[in-house]
Amino acid sequence: MNDNLQAAAGRKTAGNPIVTSIYTADPSAHAWGDGRLYIYASHDMDPARGCDLMDRYHVFSSADLVDWTDEGEILRSGDVAWGRPEGGFMWAPDAAFKDGVYYFYYPHPSGTDWNGTWKIGVATSSEPARGFRDQGYMEGLGGFAMIDPCVFEDEDGRHYFYYGGGGRCQGGELGEDMMSIRGGMADMEGLEDFHEAAWVFKRGGLYYLTYADNLEDNNRMRYATSASPLGPWTYRGIFLEPTGCSTTHGSVAEFKGGWYLFYHNQAISDQGNLRSMCIDRMEFEADGSIRTVVQTAG
Numbered sequence: 001m002n003d004n005l006q007a008a009a010g011r012k013t014a015g016n017p018i019v020t021s022i023y024t025a026d027p028s029a030h031a032w033g034d035g036r037l038y039i040y041a042s043h044d045m046d047p048a049r050g051c052d053l054m055d056r057y058h059v060f061s062s063a064d065l066v067d068w069t070d071e072g073e074i075l076r077s078g079d080v081a082w083g084r085p086e087g088g089f090m091w092a093p094d095a096a097f098k099d100g101v102y103y104f105y106y107p108h109p110s111g112t113d114w115n116g117t118w119k120i121g122v123a124t125s126s127e128p129a130r131g132f133r134d135q136g137y138m139e140g141l142g143g144f145a146m147i148d149p150c151v152f153e154d155e156d157g158r159h160y161f162y163y164g165g166g167g168r169c170q171g172g173e174l175g176e177d178m179m180s181i182r183g184g185m186a187d188m189e190g191l192e193d194f195h196e197a198a199w200v201f202k203r204g205g206l207y208y209l210t211y212a213d214n215l216e217d218n219n220r221m222r223y224a225t226s227a228s229p230l231g232p233w234t235y236r237g238i239f240l241e242p243t244g245c246s247t248t249h250g251s252v253a254e255f256k257g258g259w260y261l262f263y264h265n266q267a268i269s270d271q272g273n274l275r276s277m278c279i280d281r282m283e284f285e286a287d288g289s290i291r292t293v294v295q296t297a298g
């Protein structure tokens, strides 16, 4: 544990960052309906030499967004039979729920050539924060930048899958098995300056796709909206200014009557590969635009 994390550990916080015991990034937030909100996060590892040492995931939950429980580790690279022999590289995940089963989607390379062998793995469990077992990886994806999976459940119970990086994002409808794609993937059109970290949610009948942009060493979050979960998308603007961290990655969830943005910064470590999760309120204009999120500290 480095000195900064040691100093922050145990500090009870209702502010940001929300977890001070370990480094956490890429928060994917879900309210499954049991009165708690769950965050599926990446785990940055010290020393911060890059994103290669990230080899496990933790889940965090809260009933009030103030007191957080570390539910513990749910999966590590050593649990993935098809994974890169050297492990590591467990990057931004997401989760979904259907018919009593929780699905955990995670990007991970399958070979020593980490950059050329990414897959999207799927693990399942009957519980939201423990008992996950790997089920293999998804087939039928486009084969480029297989990172940053996102699953969106529409009000009619259909699930949509998104992923991508390096300027390209694709989406498609998930099949019954939640691992195959029904009818193929398509490029998400209309996203301005897309970098990575796609996230889809719906509010007031409007679909939103949020993502990280390409501002060098200071990514912001932008968004686009559509009348359909698979676009075409209309670009709407920037809603999260730089956090001080070279990457940005966020999710949006409604919980107990409020809308919230979950993202990360480097407030504890001051190092871009040792990140910490944050939450701030989201507010919307009458036309559905997202007001710039105010980043709170401390």
Ligand code: FUB
Pocket (backbone or CB within 6 Å): 025, 026, 042, 051, 091, 092, 147, 148, 196, 197, 247, 248, 249
């Ligand atoms: O955490 C590793 C990578 O950094 C994620 O996959 C990206 O979205 C960025 O946050």
